[in-house]
Amino acid sequence: MVQVTSPAFKQNAARALADAGLQKALGKAKGAFLQRRAEAVGRLPEFEALRDIGRDIKNHTLANLDFYLETYAANVERAGGTVHWCSTADEARAAVLEICRKAGAKTVTKGKSMISEEIAVNDHLEKHGITPVETDLGEYIIQLRHEHPSHIIAPAFHLNREDWEADFRRMHTDLDPNRVFNERRDILAEARTKLRSRFLAADVGITGANFLIAETGSSVIVTNEGNGDLTQTLPRVHIALASIEKVVPTLEDATSLLRLLARSATGQDFSVYTTFSTGARRPGDLDGPEEYHVVLIDNGRSNMIGSEFQEMLRCIRCAACMNHCPVYGATGGHAYGWVYPGPMGSVLTPSLVGIDKAAHLPNASTFCGKCESVCPVKIPLPKLMRHWREREFERHLTPTGMRRGLGLWAWFARRPGMYRLATRMGVGALSLLARGKGAFRSMPLAGGWTKGRDLPAPEPGGTFMARYTKMQRAGTVR
């Protein structure tokens, strides 16, 4: 698996906040997805009703996941494909390598796939003398830079145009070093030219899967660039990598989820290419792969079934949660330290790599609730993060200072009289210290707060309870 740096989240985040280039990229990109999603949702009055339907389809599938996976696999095989069931990342890597070796592969083109990041298949292929070539534009530059994606649908979210130009000049040394990139489309055109020969030379094409369809044994990919289709059409062998929760029963179920996916992700009504692959080339077909393999990967997900985290398996990887997250917007994706960033990552990462390594992630949330409110399948992300915080506390992974603080707060919270007395004294002391000023610039023991922002001073009139009691007496509230 990809190395986990989540235990260093605090340091990662501090570094991210101080990284001027990253902050520039985040500042530019943040608004784009939000506005386009809001517009797309606005154009479809049925969007809210579709969210309920999306949730119900996924819940129905998960409650019968064994049945739908068996049906799916039988239908893949009926259409001439092969399913490789893999419990772990190791097994999945081995299965991919084996298929590539049998095909005598030298180079492998790849469409965008987060599960391929999760199982680190590129490193494994390279180690065994096979060259993987990422063909999604964002993944392509990430591979040139030896980085990992910082966003699940926009891998190069953390880069600025200048980074693209510099990397292309550095890596494409056969081109005129003095060429000019006037527009973003010049960068795109260069990547298109460079990758064309790679598409044609590849022996195997590896894609992910947005959905698997039990009814037909199809795998579905959704792209805008067309790289996924070139990857799965031109080579002699196509491998689709998919985790077990991608399966849905029918084309109608997939269609309802597709109405949610692009709108939630990029704010498009529909992505440019939505492609259903079912088996290998048919008799008489003039193109398409001669072999079709599905590597079906569990890697910890079946353990989430029946647990308080089962709802996370509804996720369709649209990225709306991270696009709307104030923490992701401030730190970017790399700070989260593993494959999946943002709120969905803060729930999924502890499930897949262990809470001992990922305890910071469910704490990296303001609990503003925006993620849940935009989730197309209504995953209660804050609630699931809270479950992880509880597990962290139960397992004594929470730092001592915080445990003591929580213990102190709990003592008062269980004694309302003491709680009111303490808050009244606190408010009184703060008002006195503020001397009419509206906010504190610094405060002993509150440096963690005041380093980044002012601490508001109490409003005149005392605590909430004091004012409430007064208003009750005056008869303005009941």
Added chain:
Amino acid sequence: MSRDAILHSIRRGLKRGPLPADQRAMLDGRLATHPRHLIPARSRVPRPEQVALFIHNVEKEFGSVDRVADAAEIPGAVADYLAAQNLAPRFVMAPNPELRALPWADKPLLEFEARRAEASDAVSVQHGYAAIAETGTLMLPSDPARPTTLNILAETEIVVLRTSRIHGAYEEAWDTLRRERTDPVSGGFMPRNVMLVTGPSRSADIEQTLELGAHGPRRLHIILLDDDPAAMPAA
């Protein structure tokens, strides 16, 4: 075996063994009847408006549409489009009987071969199987007469589509495919590949700003043959 381990782990989570026969039968029934869910109202309009919605959505997604009243006009429409785009009058065409039967000899300057596409082909002419008005989407199932490479390799893709094949929602197009096609390998209806195509290829990977012309076609042009009297615009 990993298959058994995965299924066992799922069943342990669900706190049950393999599904009993009556529940399997219920789920098999759901697969066989594949019930539709909510279909947005936007495409549930009279035929002429459905066609207008399709054209509107194709153009919104940066495609273009040309309407012809008679199949005999199609070779001329192809020639005119290529000339207007400053492209050489040369293309690869789907080896489809409907396309082959067009009066290409009327435009002797057009050169074409009916086959799959190669990397050197600049223009492809594809046969449109069906379309979906809801989002301006083409449905292009693979078969020997409709190679997939025609959808992805050329810089310019022209699709010939009959208005009678424009459906309102995706679900209606799926039912057409279910009704019309039998697969020689699986016995089901799904061909090896079905592409739903909405506009020309694009990427927003550079600073989340949309640019046309990624790895697939830079231009997508649809020649719409008006073969459906019910779909004609009001005079």
